[in-house]
Amino acid sequence: EPEVTQTPSHQVTQMGQEVILRCVPISNHLYFYWYRQILGQKVEFLVSFYNNEISEKSEIFDDQFSVERPDGSNFTLKIRSTKLEDSAMYFCASSEAWTGNQPQHFGDGTRLSIL
Amino acid sequence: SQQGEEDPQALSIQEGENATMNCSYKTSINNLQWYRQNSGRGLVHLILIRSNEREKHSGRLRVTLDTSKKSSSLLITASRAADTASYFCATWGNQFYFGTGTSLTVIP
Numbered sequence: 001e002p003e004v005t006q007t008p009s010h011q012v013t014q015m016g017q018e019v020i021l022r023c024v025p026i027s028n029h030l031y032f033y034w035y036r037q038i039l040g041q042k043v044e045f046l047v048s049f050y051n052n053e054i055s056e057k058s059e060i061f062d063d064q065f066s067v068e069r070p071d072g073s074n075f076t077l078k079i080r081s082t083k084l085e086d087s088a089m090y091f092c093a094s095s096e097a098w099t100g101n102q103p104q105h106f107g108d109g110t111r112l113s114i115l
Numbered sequence: 116s117q118q119g120e121e122d123p124q125a126l127s128i129q130e131g132e133n134a135t136m137n138c139s140y141k142t143s144i145n146n147l148q149w150y151r152q153n154s155g156r157g158l159v160h161l162i163l164i165r166s167n168e169r170e171k172h173s174g175r176l177r178v179t180l181d182t183s184k185k186s187s188s189l190l191i192t193a194s195r196a197a198d199t200a201s202y203f204c205a206t207w208g209n210q211f212y213f214g215t216g217t218s219l220t221v222i223p
Contacts, residue, residue, distance in 0.1 A: 106157035
């Protein structure tokens with residue numbers, strides 16, 4: 001069964017540094033998402049992406065965050081200047097159609113640790 | 116926030132017993148989805164129930180939806196140790212909202 005893959009599985013970065021998290025969504029999916037989960041807390045929506053542009057974003061997704069689909073397969077999340085509070089699990093997901101009607105498929109996440 | 120709470124927050128049962136988890140939400144929805152998360156892993160979609168459906172089954176899973184009460188329940192029958200995980204409901208408003216989750220432990 002096709003999977004969403006995320007790399008790296010664990011990223012350790014110094015505060016203030018830029019970090020790029022990578023995801024390969026399922027190939028025929030059209031909608032892409034990023035979520036974060038701070039340890040012990042619930043999963044929080046960051047952004048959805050469709051047709052090469054952001055379709056929705058949450059209040060968490062401020063100017064420090066950006067997303068990109070640089071080629072036909074990868075979907076990236078960039079945090080420009082990391083803060084301690086950015087430490088979390090980051091999950092990428094994709095869906096065949098708008099998730100209002102279709103389930104999302106999640107990767108296993110990248111654990112981001114900011115020192 | 117769009118999403119309410121799931122209850123209970125934690126549930127521990129013996130293998131073979133049934134597990135029921137409840138979810139509440141706050142605004143009108145098109146559908147409600149349930150996901151499972153094993154420790155350290157991503158979320159896995161279990162079932163989607165549309166707002167015009169009242170009950171849906173998938174294998175050992177049974178989901179109900181009461182839009183008048185803005186609530187849903189997930190029943191896992193004949194539980195197995197492998198069902199040990201956190202279970203979340205999720206709804207779409209202008210973003211996808213997950214609940215706080217129920218941590219289920221099934222004791223062999």
